[in-house]
Amino acid sequence: MGCMDPTIEKTGGVTHKSDIYSFGVVLFEILCERKALIQNEVDRSLAQMAKYGYENGTLYDIIHPHLLNQILSPQSLLIYSKVAYSCLNDDRAHRPDTHYIVAKLEKALELQLRHENIYLYFLFYLKERKFGHLKIRLGDIKLATNNFSKTYGIASVASECTLYRAELHCFDKKNPSSEKGKNIGEHPKAHNIVVIKRYTSGNKWYGEKELYTEIEMLSSVEHPNIVTLIGFCIEDSEMILVTDNVSNGYLRNYLRNDNDMRFLTWEKRLKICMDVANALEHLHSEMEDQKMIIHRDICSYNIGLDQNWRAKIDGFGNCVFLPPNQEDEAVYINLRGRPVYIDPEYEKTYKLKRESDVYSFGIVLLEILCGRAVNDPIYLKESHKGLGRVARQSFCTGTLEDIIDPILKEETSEYNFVLKRGPNKESLHTFMKIAYQCLAETQDQRPTMKVVVKELEKALSFQLNSEVKSDYVEEKSHASVIETQVVELFNEVNSMNMTDKSENFEIHNKENMLHDQTDDPAEPDC
Template sequence: MADESTLYRAELHCFDKENSSSEKGKNIGEHPKAHNIVVIKRYPSGNEWYGVEEFFTEIEMLTSIKHPNTVTLIGFCIEDSEMILVIENVSNGYLRNYLINENDMRILTWEKRLKICIEVANALEHLHSGMEDQKMIIHRDICSYNIWLDENWRAKIDGFGTCVFLLPNQEDEALYILCRGRGAYVDPEYEKTKRLKRESDVYSFGIVLLEILCGRAASDPIYMKESDEGLGPVARHNFFWTGTVEDMIDPILKEETSEYNFVLKRGPNKESLRTFMKIAYQCVVETQDQRPTMKVVVKELEKALSFQVS
């Protein structure tokens, strides 16, 4: 599944509301202007997965969620078949782009990767249990396509068009709803039974953790040769059955830990890697009820970071 939006970066010339009072030497009513770089997402008409309903769901979610690790909605437009969202500028692009380019992945040291994971995990924990009025949200499309990186490498979750609200009394219940998501990221229990729980997001996030660990996209041909479901089943097999999950670690990270590496980068600490791999595996177990909550995931990722920086 893909929303197939077309992305543009634009500079908007707009009034600066914070400095709208008249200044000496300017005519009354003449306001200083601000130049803002934004991202414009344009959705084509007739899209199989993304229509008017998803467009308005995304607007509703983005106006309801206030978190530093979700994208900020600036404006929108719908006219005839045109549907456009204007969001904050996230100048370092999608996480997905780094996973498919080895040179770009070299930018992301282990410490930086851990911080990205923690930020996404914090945002997901907020959706699952930290919303006002006891609202809870299941994202349903967590993947590296929907994680942006801003100019400071802060992670921002995007892609809220297929989200669903849970009522407070549904906290531990499942919704039975049409399966949505992108192949390798979809919770296998949700796909088989249409049983959607917050743990479905946990599975998808676990796949993102594995992508960051392995330095490859979940649907990379190297994984698709072993399983038509991609990275998840391959990692489970290597972790549980063969004990060779270390062989899947991004070679770039292994270079950083080499005794012959004199680049001013500190490679992954062994305890940090072990803690990270363990929680990633727990996230992608096949049974929903055996997966951790996002609160537990955040705690373990922060532990992995503390091993790394201490």
């Protein structure tokens, strides 16, 4: 019953396009692992559910979860679901022919197999050949960290991974040719301070597939605001990535400590935001060959700060590569990421777009503005979504400034006679406005990273210009104070001089009078 072309009931006629409709239902039966007619629901057919889900972006809700975990190519699923949906068109004339269906299904199969083969190929060559020059022996890592001693630990992310900072003998990444003739894992003795990310064994969210994705991503992209891959280790049950050092730690650590947050002035915070935004813009629209990467896990845990406070994004295990010239820039893919950072539309529909990263970045902007983590208990009391929901409500009621980091309001100049100065008003409002826009409920309402970069540049410009003016006012005020003091001193000295002159004049007159009385000749007698 559920497979029958509904047009037959209306017209009584049957054509070869009726079979196309029935085949479309079969395609969805396979995808959802459900029968064509849903039992216990009156007049509820799988075809109706599938069409509704496809049109409203909720198709993932009815795809069998077990199947989702097997789909390695988002593009394959996109093509498959699109052709199945087109078979169910109410207008027979707009249903595809068999040649079109076969061609599209072959393409979907090709993409899935290619992804599976690349994955299997990678797992083999990862350990042996392709990335052999990046392989680091477990013994060297254990030696550097004193067998993963807590002394070297710099951060820990729940049950996901632990990060260490240590001095490691590493090869020169910019001169890999120097590795010729050497055994894999044996590198020239060069002392480098690095970050060692050790993933927890048996982690269901991070396995060999995620490691493959991260190594492929980091080895193919170079950007000053993306961490540099130094090497990796897959040995025994260990999965380890080694990246360049971020000597000032990770942004998340600062959000937990008021003393540390004092190091992050408003100007520094703006520059950190600019760095992350530039990296995301590069991934979204500036890659070679028009490729595009969606990070899918932007959060304060994955933002490191180097010795110059330059931000670098990390954590690419869940990122998604999109090929150039893709018909639709969205992909339907299983949910990954941290709940309080996840794009609500992606969470509901499983539709992932570049704007999903924009939403997550909007949360980071608010964390930097407010000086607290998104899931700080103070926000969770008001909403289970944390800071994102609270900030949106505050923006709408015009009270967002009430929840910004109090430390920013305490920023002062070096001269104590100048009024306290924190963020410039125009800078602050520009920042708050773009952060709010990033948190729009739907993907289409959010700005692109190109727009975000421009607005953050504007906010930074307002701040820098205000500081130049403020410095000028400070210098002028300081000079004015000094000038006033000099004038007062001059007047005082001048007054003293005048007093001295007056006293000297009186003394001189008295001396003259005495002189006149004693030295003048007597008048002659008459």
